Amino acid sequence: MDNDAVTERHWTFLTNHARVLVQIARDPGIRVRDIATRCLLTERAVQRIITDLEQAGYLSHERRGRTNHYSVIVTKQLRHPADAGPTVAELLATLLHSPADGRRGPASATPAPSEG
Secondary structure, eight states, X not given: OOTTTOOOOOOOSSOHHHXXXXXXXXXXXXXXXXXXXXXXXXXXXXXXXXXXHHHTTSEEEEEETTEEEEEEOTTSBOSSGGGOSOXXXXXXXXXXXXXXXXXXXXXXXXXXXXXX
């Protein structure tokens, strides 16, 4: 088989929605411009993703002066049926885990209540 004829498939483990949510969880006062830079997206794409996340109940925001301050709704469950069960808090705890400093989870989010 000719190597030039084979097209390489590009894929990633995380969606852009997950990347944006992680950036907001790290810094609730982050600007859309900074999210776009960190996620390698356009500002318009980030704005659409934030709208999606807000409409689905995963995120809210309030205006503080000239900036938005975001709140991640960490008790919300993941939306895909194959992912049923885990909450946003559990997802973020995994994605934000930093082995170097031992910190886990979003800095601004309140952990989901434990069952049991």
